[in-house]
Amino acid sequence: xxxxxxxxxxxxxxxxxxxxxxAEQKTIRKVFFDFLSFYQKNEKKFNxxxxxxxxxxxxxxxxxxxxxEADRYFAYLRSSVPYVGEAYINAxxxxxxxxxxxxxxxxxxxxxxxxxxxxxxxxQESIQYTKKWYSSAKNKYIVTIIGNKAELKIGCELxxxxxxxxxxxxxxxxxxxxxxxKMADNIYPAEAAN
Numbered sequence: 001x002x003x004x005x006x007x008x009x010x011x012x013x014x015x016x017x018x019x020x021x022x023a024e025q026k027t028i029r030k031v032f033f034d035f036l037s038f039y040q041k042n043e044k045k046f047n048x049x050x051x052x053x054x055x056x057x058x059x060x061x062x063x064x065x066x067x068x069e070a071d072r073y074f075a076y077l078r079s080s081v082p083y084v085g086e087a088y089i090n091a092x093x094x095x096x097x098x099x100x101x102x103x104x105x106x107x108x109x110x111x112x113x114x115x116x117x118x119x120x121x122x123x124q125e126s127i128q129y130t131k132k133w134y135s136s137a138k139n140k141y142i143v144t145i146i147g148n149k150a151e152l153k154i155g156c157e158l159x160x161x162x163x164x165x166x167x168x169x170x171x172x173x174x175x176x177x178x179x180x181x182k183m184a185d186n187i188y189p190a191e192a193a194n
Contacts, residue, residue: 024145024181025143025145025150027181028143028145028150028152028174028181029141029143029152031083031174031181031182031183032083032134032152032172032183032187033134033135034083035081035083035084035183036121036127036130036131036134036135037131038081038083039120039121039127040127040128040131042080043127045076045080046120049069049070049072049073049076050066050069051065051066051069051070051073051096051115052064052065052066052099052103052112052115053066054112060110061107061108061109061110062103062107062108063103063107063109063112064100064103065096065097065099065100065103067096070092070093070096073092074089074092074093077089077092083182083183084182084183085175085177085178085180085182085184086177087175087177087182087184087185088182088183088184088185091173091184091185091186095114095119096114098113098114099112099113099114099115102114118130119186120186121187122170122186122187122188122189133156134154134156134170134187136156136157138157139154139155139156139157139167140153140154140155140164140167141153141154141155142155148175148176149173149174149175149176149184150173150174150175150176150181151171151172151173151174152171152172152174153169153170153171153190154169154170154171154172154187155167155168155169156168156169156170168189169189169190169191170187170188170189170190171187171188171189171190172185172186172187173185
């Protein structure tokens with residue numbers, strides 16, 4: 001009997017918590033879409049940072065991270081991009097360190113690992129296309145909040161009327177910094193999280 005009462009209390013607490021988070025979940029989703037709009041307006045600035053360089057003839061391999069330029073990029077994020085915070089910058093640093101290790105491991109690679117797609121919008125397409133893709137009215141959005149961390153899952157239809165299991169799922173991690181939800185990384189495929 002005690003187990004039944006405890007289970008019921010947990011269920012009520014969970015349902016109450018979920019109902020209270022509705023506005024917060026919408027805020028998290030809005031932060032991502034506001035970021036995409038900001039990025040679309042400022043795409044030229046985001047792409048102006050030469051984060052890596054080919055040190056071979058005519059900017060060809062081997063590639064090398066430009067850490068001073070990365071510091072300028074981080075300063076830009078801190079001063080001008082209100083949708084991201086320190087967790088995002090730390091994630092970017094980790095991505096850049098990984099890219100740098102790839103450059104060193106395979107100096108003849110002709111494609112700059114980690115920079116061969118639009119890192120901010122998460123695709124090979126233009127921001128106009130990806131923004132429409134992620135904001136389609138037919139998408140499913142799931143926001144999970146645990147403490148000061150959250151995850152926005154976006155399920156995009158691969159074909160008309162696709163069931164939830166037949167969608168392309170992408171994830172955007174969030175963290176609460178100084179009382180505000182901020183993106184903690186760029187969008188990436190859900191399969192990458194597994």
